[in-house]
Amino acid sequence: MHEIILEAFGKINLSLDVLHRRPDGYHELNTIMQQIDLKDTIILKELEKGIKIECNHEGVPLDNSNLVYKAWEKIVEKTGINKGVHIIIDKKIPVASGLAGGSANGAAVLKGLNTLWNLNLSYEELKDIGLEIGADVPFCIMGGTAHAKGIGEKLTKLRSFSNKMVLLANVGIPISTAYVYENLNLKDINSRIDIDKMLEYIEDDNLPKLAENMANVMEQVVIKEYPIIDEIKKDMIRYGALGSMMSGSGPTVFGLFDDEEKLYRCKNELEKRIKNVFIAKTV
């Protein structure tokens, strides 16, 4: 039987600004997205028909709300192929954590089915299908480092910012992106994040400057509800991170490091009170 093994990498936002709410209800973003090597592994096995999803994490739905289901459904709809698939997800990326685990899974399955069934869909076609599944899916298909505008679909690939040390701390409270948008008071934001400056720092591979200037407008909503997010950020800095920020709509906090010893010391300190602490590298 035909089968294929896929890697689905998570992401962090190196800065995230929400510009305004559009008439269609979506929010216009200006953000820098960075893939990290914290990953889920996905196995695709051919089935005669239908779809079967398995996952080792109880927070992941196994029905048609799973983004891997939507990926299969879209591929069937667009190409007319009449085949089924058994999808096994080994979940390592914390769920509803601001690390785009679901989107990464959807992206991996789109690419994986394209290969498994020799569909010859182009990279652009895959990104367009991805956008119908979720705003972060086109980035997950592209990977690496990107400047994202629109709802996340207007992507510009940036110079590689790979191999930077990242410490991730997840307090284990799932936060829905919709909740954060609903509670984001855009009128309260009186200064915009200078994303253009951040793009320059990436172009110059200037990790310290980038880390020091990172900002995420969604933090205000989440920190108000969960002050622990701010405490973790401060701890990261205290133990040697060059900069620390919440990723996406949270609640995962990450720190960027240039010193391995400090990274491990910080990890040990945080692990005394936080459940999930991971070391990763930018891809």
Ligand code: ATP
């Ligand atoms: P983003 O940063 O894109 O907002 P996130 O990391 O905050 O994403 P996900 O881990 O993608 O959040 O999960 C959000 C919700 O999506 C989950 O609560 C779950 O119900 C649903 N979901 C659907 N498919 C998946 C999947 N394959 N893996 C994880 N969650 C999934």
